[in-house]
Amino acid sequence: xxQLKESGPVLVQASETLSLTCTVSGFSLxxxxxxxxxxxxxxxxxxxxxIWRNGNTDYNSALKSRLSINRDTSKxxxxxxxxxLQTDDTAIYYCTREDYGGMDAWGQGASVTVS
Amino acid sequence: xxxxxxxxxxLSASLEEIVTITCQASQDIGNWLAWYQxxxxxxxxxxxxxxxxxxxxxPSRFSGSRSGTQYSLKISRLQVEDIGIYYCQQAxxxxxxxxxxxxxxx
Numbered sequence: 001x002x003q004l005k006e007s008g009p010v011l012v013q014a015s016e017t018l019s020l021t022c023t024v025s026g027f028s029l030x031x032x033x034x035x036x037x038x039x040x041x042x043x044x045x046x047x048x049x050x051i052w053r054n055g056n057t058d059y060n061s062a063l064k065s066r067l068s069i070n071r072d073t074s075k076x077x078x079x080x081x082x083x084x085l086q087t088d089d090t091a092i093y094y095c096t097r098e099d100y101g102g103m104d105a106w107g108q109g110a111s112v113t114v115s
Numbered sequence: 116x117x118x119x120x121x122x123x124x125x126l127s128a129s130l131e132e133i134v135t136i137t138c139q140a141s142q143d144i145g146n147w148l149a150w151y152q153x154x155x156x157x158x159x160x161x162x163x164x165x166x167x168x169x170x171x172x173x174p175s176r177f178s179g180s181r182s183g184t185q186y187s188l189k190i191s192r193l194q195v196e197d198i199g200i201y202y203c204q205q206a207x208x209x210x211x212x213x214x215x216x217x218x219x220x221x
Contacts, residue, residue, distance in 0.1 A: 101206030
């Protein structure tokens, strides 16, 4: 059974760094990419970045200067770090599994408030 | 960056009605197009990938099509459980979501 679960702080101070972990099960990170998507309250979905199955990364150009995504394949974990947080970074942060260009499995989401 | 223009922004339809949502890509994305449904308070769910392929477990009343750089999601017979927000997403160059279509029952 494919599962993804986000974990991390609920509240982050402005100007600080957000660190989130996505723990996956039911598949290997060397066979699938993992994408981070966020959704501000009442708004649409925004693609943030991907770590491909080969370990390469791509980032949304609007976030690239602040964002990094890494992984630990032995622990089946993917890590998101984003610095210089502002209030408009308040959102639900999802990790998802990439397959044939679609996101076929999603975590429950981690709600992050920047104050 | 590739832009995805999704329409309409909102839609109200009757049960059993045919519903169509469209996305226009700003450039050629081939078949690298997916559709999602998001119900209130829930994570999005993949409906269609590769522009026309139905994801596992998705009812057959959902279908996707392509005409050039215009992509459509059709719900053949609207059911009450279909209410929610629908998003398109391209994966040809990085990833981009459309702005969403809120579907309600009339």
